[in-house]
Amino acid sequence: MPSLDLAVTTTLPADADAAALAGRVWRPDTGGPAVVTVRGGQVIDVTSSFPTSRDLCESADPAAALRATEGETIGPLAEILANTPVDGRDPQRPWLLSPLDLQAVKAAGVTFAVSMLERVIEEKARGNPAAAVAIREEIGKLIGDDLSKLKPGSPEAMHLKEVLIKQGAWSQYLEVGIGPDAEIFTKAPPMSTVGTGADAGLHPASSWNNPEPEVVLVVASTGTIVGATLGNDVNLRDVEGRSALLLGKAKDNNAAAAVGPFIRLFDAGFTLDNVRRTTVTLTVEGEDGFRLEGSSSIAKISRDPADLAAQMIGPHHQYPDGAALYLGTMFAPIKDRDAPGGGFTHKYGDIVTIAAPELGSLVNRMKRTDDCAPWTYGASHLMRHLAGRGLL
8 A cells, every 4th residue: 555755855855955945834732833944854933923824925035034033943844744644643743734824725727738638628528538538539630739839829829719619629728728818716715725744635526537736836915926835736527527617616625725845935046937947746656556657847838837927916806815826737647547548537545746856745645525634724713823822
């Protein structure tokens, strides 16, 4: 049976000593979450300076502000990681949480050519994975599978749109994939994301679903992109395939938004250009011995990350507590799992590892949404907790 790998060396970025890392830990001794950083393998509580992750990200220079804060040492990262999986957890010792708290959790869809084609296929297959193979071949013959150089909204993209309409092959997914407007949707409510080592949720109504490995931008209320982390935008392909109006049911379920392990704040050594060049890898290991590997190069994204953030927040839409934005995934797994032509779908117990050298790794075990820990700690609980600690 595969196990959760929460080793320090794989959890942290390859250059962790040079990184400004912000996270959150549950502290049983205080009865609530703490904002933390990692220094020399130790986890440092900086909540007295930054009561929330949101407060840190709203600083004029979050990385510099974090480095200048002393804080309280609460223990070795190795011990906290070891106590993070719910199975065997000691509730009297701290464990790692998602690094997000009050930020809005948004996602951009159809930002890579491959995932765009898969969305078109989902729509035309009406949620039936058996029909997807033939439709994938048909769509590929018509428009190809390399649209990475096609700029959305450009004259060339609009010409392709006209051709596809004449061929009867236009789709709402192609509209947001090559049209001027990006798809930006709400992935999950604030405070509902789960971190590395946590169980991630699959709704039992779905029989065709997949992980979506992504980079997640952390954006301040001003629109400034202040850092990045990793995310799993768990997707129910059969549900969304039946109707795009079921996007909320396909995307926003208990424990279905995984983020972490830490926010890496931007500084001189890590900027948005590093994000633009990074490659995100995916590994799925099943209890049935199944193994899937893939990768997603942000360099192949159809829309620049800065453009996506600007379409999310600005004069027409504000987020006073900032926002986290999933950038979309290039990798849509289609490897057959159970039968030829059956494609990929999760099974309960799958271990999903999403990793990037600059951001570390996010590891989750897939379970039914009603078998994952219920979401019971919201913004009101956090405010009361901080007020009780005298931090508000």
